[in-house]
Amino acid sequence: MYSPLFITLKSRPLLAVLYGVTLAMGLLVAFPMYATLTAEDANSLAPLQLLPGFDYTVYSDFMAQSRKAISPLLSVGRWMGLAYLLLSVFFAGGILYRFAQPGAAFRMVDFWRAASTYFGRYMRLLGVSALFVFSAGFIWLVIGSLVIAGVEDTFTERGLFWIGFGFFILFAVAATLVLCISDYAKVLMFREDETNAFRAFGRAAGLVRRNLTTTYGRYLLIIAIGTGLFGLYFLIDDLIGMSNWPTIIIMVVVQQAFILSRLLLKVWNLGLVYEVYGRVK
Amino acid sequence: MKSLCLLLLSFPAFAFSPASLTPPLSPRNANYEIDVSLDPATKRLTGRQTLRWRNTSNDLITELQFHLYLNAFSNDKSTFMRESGGQLRGTYIDKNDKLAWGSIELLSTRLTHDNGNGPAENLSGKAQFIQPDDSNLDDRTVISIPLATPVRPGETVAIDMAFRAKLPRIFARTGFSRDYFLVGQWFPKIGVYESPGTRYQTGTRGRWNCHQFHAHSEFYADYGVYDVRITAPNEYVIGATGQLQAETKTRNQSRNAGSGTKTLRYHAEDVVDFAWTASPHFEVVDDVWKRPGPRQAAGGNVNIRLLMQPEHRAQADRHLYAVKAALAYFDRVLGRYPFSTLTIVDPPLHGSGSAGMEYPTFITAGTSWGIPSGLRAPEMVTIHEFGHQYFMQQLASNEFEEAWLDEGFNQYFEGRIMNETYGARSSQVDWFGYRMGDLESSRDSYVRLDNPAISPSFGNTWQLPDGYYGELTYFKTATWLRTLEGLVGRKTMDEIMRTYFQRWQFRHPNADNFIAIVNEIAPARTSFRYGQDMNWFFDQVLYGDKVCDYELFKIRNNKQGSGYRSTIQVMRRGDAQMPVDVLVHFDDGKELMLFWDGKARTHTFTLNQKAEVVWATVDPKQKLYIDTNFNNNSLTLQPSSAPAAKYAAKMLFWVQNWMQWLAWLF
Numbered sequence: 001m002y003s004p005l006f007i008t009l010k011s012r013p014l015l016a017v018l019y020g021v022t023l024a025m026g027l028l029v030a031f032p033m034y035a036t037l038t039a040e041d042a043n044s045l046a047p048l049q050l051l052p053g054f055d056y057t058v059y060s061d062f063m064a065q066s067r068k069a070i071s072p073l074l075s076v077g078r079w080m081g082l083a084y085l086l087l088s089v090f091f092a093g094g095i096l097y098r099f100a101q102p103g104a105a106f107r108m109v110d111f112w113r114a115a116s117t118y119f120g121r122y123m124r125l126l127g128v129s130a131l132f133v134f135s136a137g138f139i140w141l142v143i144g145s146l147v148i149a150g151v152e153d154t155f156t157e158r159g160l161f162w163i164g165f166g167f168f169i170l171f172a173v174a175a176t177l178v179l180c181i182s183d184y185a186k187v188l189m190f191r192e193d194e195t196n197a198f199r200a201f202g203r204a205a206g207l208v209r210r211n212l213t214t215t216y217g218r219y220l221l222i223i224a225i226g227t228g229l230f231g232l233y234f235l236i237d238d239l240i241g242m243s244n245w246p247t248i249i250i251m252v253v254v255q256q257a258f259i260l261s262r263l264l265l266k267v268w269n270l271g272l273v274y275e276v277y278g279r280v281k
Numbered sequence: 282m283k284s285l286c287l288l289l290l291s292f293p294a295f296a297f298s299p300a301s302l303t304p305p306l307s308p309r310n311a312n313y314e315i316d317v318s319l320d321p322a323t324k325r326l327t328g329r330q331t332l333r334w335r336n337t338s339n340d341l342i343t344e345l346q347f348h349l350y351l352n353a354f355s356n357d358k359s360t361f362m363r364e365s366g367g368q369l370r371g372t373y374i375d376k377n378d379k380l381a382w383g384s385i386e387l388l389s390t391r392l393t394h395d396n397g398n399g400p401a402e403n404l405s406g407k408a409q410f411i412q413p414d415d416s417n418l419d420d421r422t423v424i425s426i427p428l429a430t431p432v433r434p435g436e437t438v439a440i441d442m443a444f445r446a447k448l449p450r451i452f453a454r455t456g457f458s459r460d461y462f463l464v465g466q467w468f469p470k471i472g473v474y475e476s477p478g479t480r481y482q483t484g485t486r487g488r489w490n491c492h493q494f495h496a497h498s499e500f501y502a503d504y505g506v507y508d509v510r511i512t513a514p515n516e517y518v519i520g521a522t523g524q525l526q527a528e529t530k531t532r533n534q535s536r537n538a539g540s541g542t543k544t545l546r547y548h549a550e551d552v553v554d555f556a557w558t559a560s561p562h563f564e565v566v567d568d569v570w571k572r573p574g575p576r577q578a579a580g581g582n583v584n585i586r587l588l589m590q591p592e593h594r595a596q597a598d599r600h601l602y603a604v605k606a607a608l609a610y611f612d613r614v615l616g617r618y619p620f621s622t623l624t625i626v627d628p629p630l631h632g633s634g635s636a637g638m639e640y641p642t643f644i645t646a647g648t649s650w651g652i653p654s655g656l657r658a659p660e661m662v663t664i665h666e667f668g669h670q671y672f673m674q675q676l677a678s679n680e681f682e683e684a685w686l687d688e689g690f691n692q693y694f695e696g697r698i699m700n701e702t703y704g705a706r707s708s709q710v711d712w713f714g715y716r717m718g719d720l721e722s723s724r725d726s727y728v729r730l731d732n733p734a735i736s737p738s739f740g741n742t743w744q745l746p747d748g749y750y751g752e753l754t755y756f757k758t759a760t761w762l763r764t765l766e767g768l769v770g771r772k773t774m775d776e777i778m779r780t781y782f783q784r785w786q787f788r789h790p791n792a793d794n795f796i797a798i799v800n801e802i803a804p805a806r807t808s809f810r811y812g813q814d815m816n817w818f819f820d821q822v823l824y825g826d827k828v829c830d831y832e833l834f835k836i837r838n839n840k841q842g843s844g845y846r847s848t849i850q851v852m853r854r855g856d857a858q859m860p861v862d863v864l865v866h867f868d869d870g871k872e873l874m875l876f877w878d879g880k881a882r883t884h885t886f887t888l889n890q891k892a893e894v895v896w897a898t899v900d901p902k903q904k905l906y907i908d909t910n911f912n913n914n915s916l917t918l919q920p921s922s923a924p925a926a927k928y929a930a931k932m933l934f935w936v937q938n939w940m941q942w943l944a945w946l947f
Contacts, residue, residue, distance in 0.1 A: 022937050022940060022941070023937070025936070025937075025940065026933040026934075026936045026937040026940070027933065029932055029933070029936045030929045030930070030932050030933035030936070031929070033925075033928070033929045033932045033933075034922075034925050034926060034929035037924070037925035037928055037929060038920075038922055038925045041912070041920070041924065041925065042912075042913065042916075043916055043917050043918070043920040044912050044913060044914075044915050044916065044917070044920075045896060045898065045915035045916075045917050046911060046912040046914070046915060047912075047921075047924035047925070048921060048923075048924060050924045050927070050928070051923060051924055051927065053714065053716070054714055054715055054716050055706065055716075056706070056716060056717040056718065056721055056722075056725070057721045057724070057725070057911060058911070058912060060721075060725050060729065061728075061909075061910050061911050061912040062912055064728075064729060064909075064910070065910060065912065065913075073932070077932065077935075077936040077939065078939070080936055080939070080940060081936070081939040081940050081942075081943045082943065084940035084943060084944055085940075085943040085944060085946065087944075088943075088944035126946075129946070130946075133946070152631070153459070153631070156592050156650070157592055157629075157630050157649055157650035157651075158592050158650045158651070161650060161651060179945070179946060238714075242927045242930070242931075244923065245923055245926075248923060248926055248927050248930060251930065252930045252933075255930065255933070255934040255937075256934075258934075259934070259937045259938070259941065262938070262941045263941070266941070266944060266945065
């Protein structure tokens with residue numbers, strides 16, 4: 001549990017690369033956003049009312065005037081996410097290579113080579129994972145909606161809520177289980193040089209099933225830590241706010257620390273999977 | 282005093298009846314005694330009523346007109362169904378469901394002259410369906426009954442009617458949903474005979490004003506006293522307009538027919554309608570609002586009865602707090618709530634089509650299980666529907682022809698009360714940092730229209746542009762009322778509203794009546810700042826479709842000797858012309874308030890001061906709440922980029938999070 005964490009913490013160059021990419025891609029949206037907002041506010045005093053907190057009228061009037069300028073940036077933000085998804089598929093091989101060579105010094109060329117080597121098979125695995133997330137996860141949402149529609153006349157609002165919530169939990173469990181299996185399939189493909197994504201997913205599913213607590217339990221723990229960090233962020237945001245330059249700067253630091261912590265969790269999770277797979281395979 | 286006592290003693294009936302000493306609040310020319318029973322199994326009502334109707338005009342009246350509004354649900358060709366398309370406010374009718382439809386049938390009608398003591402006339406079978414609004418022959422919501430003997434001026438006639446009704450499955454306002462019943466617009470109800478001088482009626486003769494049931498309007502009636510006996514199964518909890526007078530239970534003779542029935546007798550005075558509800562599941566929460574101040578001695582309490590769904594019981598206090606805030610506010614600002622009861626019905630979610638409705642002393646709210654306290658929908662709807670006790674019940678304007686007079690005025694007051702009670706910027710929503718005030722929500726609904734100049738608010742409701750009813754009647758009106766308040770000041774606005782209320786209480790006001798009061802009060806109180814009258818205002822915002830948008834366009838400073846010659850250019854971007862203030866701020870901290878009549882396209886102020894202008898704002902107090910863009914109202918020569926930095930940083934953060942979420946998928 002802790003060994004992969006220590007390796008992660010020691011892999012500062014790796015984290016720097018990953019964070020740098022995240023930051024650079026985010027800034028591709030943030031800088032134009034800053035320039036657009038500065039231009040679109042037309043030297044009005046109204047945006048100052050957005051500093052202490054949200055002001056609906058200022059926001060609404062602004063968006064009514066500037067939606068055409070802002071919308072493309074939001075769209076770019078959405079596409080950045082998809083681009084980063086592909087990059088994370090690419091990075092996976094490099095990250096696992098780091099855990100395969102924990103004592104060696106981090107070399108960018110090794111990272112790049114490993115990433116390139118496994119990119120193709122991991123893309124196929126992404127397709128398989130997506131297939132299972134949709135078939136095993138979203139099916140619960142569909143079933144849940146049908147059940148709610150069917151029993152609408154029988155249950156109270158509270159009853160319907162809990163039925164819906166129950167199916168959402170089933171969806172969440174199914175989806176996270178698939179994603180957990182996908183992580184083990186990744187390691188399996190790396191360590192066993194498996195190239196067939198379906199076979200790797202099937203073998204990983206068996207492994208996770210046999211070691212549910214060790215595998216899925218730890219996966220949920222990582223998610224819980226991430227959720228806890230989110231809660232902490234909102235608490236800090238509420239306490240500090242972004243009402244003037246000093247607090248804006250402080251919160252930018254907090255935000256980036258939070259992003260870094262999420263990256264760290266992601267890498268730690270892969271290291272954990274790598275270590276667990278080695279023990280239980 | 283002594284002679285008065287002797288006089289009273291000589292008329293024992295008066296002497297021992299304090300109520301009869303009090304003059305009626307309203308004309309009481311349409312008084313109903315109704316006996317109705319509900320069969321929950323068949324969703325049917327069986328009723329008999331005696332209407333005592335007085336001809337308040339100087340005309341000989343040769344026909345009577347009645348609403349039979351449940352017939353709006355009798356087929357998909359009624360005017361209501363055509364206008365609504367079978368769906369309103371998110372709920373819809375299942376046209377294949379036989380139980381979904383509703384109707385009302387008149388079984389017999391008999392008229393007796395001279396308040397029931399004169400010659401009688403059998404009117405059964407003489408009723409004809411008429412369609413005064415749209416000539417839709419499939420609409421059967423209004424009947425005309427010709428009379429062989431006219432009703433004389435001042436004469437009261439007694440009209441006995443027997444009727445049978447099938448309630449529709451609730452999708453709009455009235456009907457049933459499972460074993461919940463909200464019974465509104467359910468009995469044959471006489472129209473309003475408008476004599477010359479009433480509202481827009483001119484000429485030598487009056488006319489009936491009896492509109493068909495429309496998708497967006499349903500209220501216009503004369504005042505009266507209602508005595509209603511409701512019979513329903515014992516296990517049902519009943520709530521209704523007015524005061525409960527008595528309840529009697531009848532054991533069922535048949536062993537297999539449930540636990541018997543009960544009959545509740547309700548009495549309501551000076552009301553324009555009567556509605557009731559029945560459900561075996563209501564949880565009853567009783568409370569009392571005690572009128573503050575010296576008037577409490579006069580017996581000013583209001584008994585509030587909440588009929589809550591069991592799973593909403595935890596929200597009872599939210600409803601009570603809201604309605605007490607509304608009672609106190611209206612009482613203070615407009616005038617006394619004259620009734621001793623108020624019933625608030627909380628419909629089940631499956632009957633939500635009946636939520637958010639107003640009837641005299643009886644309203645429906647609407648909530649759902651688990652709604653967070655920061656989402657103030659239950660409070661908002663409670664306050665809004667209570668407001669109709671003033672704008673509709675006590676000021677019985679014609680909703681069909683001037684819906685803005687009740688819905689718009691009420692929306693304005695909803696905003697004021699919500700903002701005062703829950704905070705101006707967070708009264709409607711205050712949840713996870715997202716905040717929205719009630720009045721700003723109203724403004725937003727109007728100014729964000731794809732075309733705010735689509736139509737005036739004034740006009741027959743059913744002839745407003747499709748899809749713009751709410752925006753034009755509720756929100757545009759609330760926004761221009763807030764603008765009027767901005768121009769004349771809150772104190773004068775309250776005086777206007779109070780005068781309007783007191784002068785027209787229990788009558789049928791129209792736009793002219795309100796505008797006359799504004800013109801009577803506002804110019805004098807504002808030292809004729811806006812002219813001899815305010816007609817220019819109403820011509821633009823009520824009768825017109827003008828759009829208001831002022832912009833602080835340019836600021837220039839030129840050094841001249843030891844001081845500065847500064848020019849401030851303001852621009853009128855919309856076609857509405859409103860007077861505006863312009864606040865100018867100098868770099869030595871000094872500020873100047875300037876005034877512009879707002880008529881020209883642009884106006885340039887030239888100032889010679891020791892300091893240079895840093896910023897200026899047109900309409901700094903946002904008096905012109907109808908302005909479609911407040912952000913262009915100000916201009917600064919020393920802009921701060923902090924807001925842009927804040928939101929760019931947030932954007933960076935959330936884009937990074939978005940990337941991480943997706944990355945977690947692999």
